Amino acid sequence: MGDRERETLRQYLDKNGVNYRFMTHEPVYTSEQAAKKRGIPLKSGAKALLFEAENQTFILTVIRADKRVDTVKLSKSTGNLPVRLAKTKDLRRLTGCEPGALHPFGNLWGIKVILDSGFDVEEINFNAGTNHESIHLRLEDFIRLVDPTQADIAEDGRPALR
Numbered sequence: 001m002g003d004r005e006r007e008t009l010r011q012y013l014d015k016n017g018v019n020y021r022f023m024t025h026e027p028v029y030t031s032e033q034a035a036k037k038r039g040i041p042l043k044s045g046a047k048a049l050l051f052e053a054e055n056q057t058f059i060l061t062v063i064r065a066d067k068r069v070d071t072v073k074l075s076k077s078t079g080n081l082p083v084r085l086a087k088t089k090d091l092r093r094l095t096g097c098e099p100g101a102l103h104p105f106g107n108l109w110g111i112k113v114i115l116d117s118g119f120d121v122e123e124i125n126f127n128a129g130t131n132h133e134s135i136h137l138r139l140e141d142f143i144r145l146v147d148p149t150q151a152d153i154a155e156d157g158r159p160a161l162r
Contacts, residue, residue: 005096005129009103013137016145020137027131029100031065038125038134042066046124046142048104050086050095050111053078058086058094060106063116067154077114077151101127103135105146113148 013020028034035042045065051074052058059078061069075083088099095102095109103126106113119139128135 003130005103005108006133008108009105009128009135012105012108012145013135018137018141018145020135020141022128023134023136025132025134028127029131034125034127034134035065038136040125040136044121044123044125046104046119046126048102048106048126050091050102051083052086052090053081053083055081058090058111059083060102060104060111060113061116061153062104062113062148063154064119064121066156067116067118068157069153070155073151073155074114074153077149077153095129097129098131101129101131103127103129104142106148107146113146114153115143115146115148115150116154117150117152118154 025037028037031045031047035045043064043066047063047065049061049069050058051061063069071083122139123136124139124142125134125136
């Protein structure tokens with residue numbers, strides 16, 4: 001899983017003239033491990049998490065890797081619908097990615113993307129659909145291509161959910 005998603009993403013970035021860096025590394029399973037392997041600050045990591053709203057729609061959230069999703073804030077940004085982390089089977093079915101390898105380009109799967117408004121970095125890093133490959137690009141390019149809803153959905157601290 002993930003190889004097709006990585007290639008689809010790279011082709012999309014190339015087609016849209018995005019300048020990005022692609023990196024292969026040992027498999028990583030946490031944001032901290034990824035930052036260390038990439039040699040970048042944790043806060044430049046773009047953590048993508050798939051949620052399901054009560055009405056059975058899916059939402060891809062993108063937060064800084066040093067933050068966690070505040071599900072109360074996320075619920076407010078979806079019209080006060082209760083939300084929960086998507087089941088692993090739904091993540092795989094909808095994206096073709098394994099848990100921890102999800103990239104933030106939900107538009108490629110027709111999934112609404114909500115970007116936390118607290119991003120204060122110029123460049124972001126994220127898994128490229130696998131746990132052993134990463135992409136580094138400008139945040140403004142991500143926003144231009146995805147056109148995410150921007151909302152305050154994160155808070156300081158670990159783990160990834162509240």
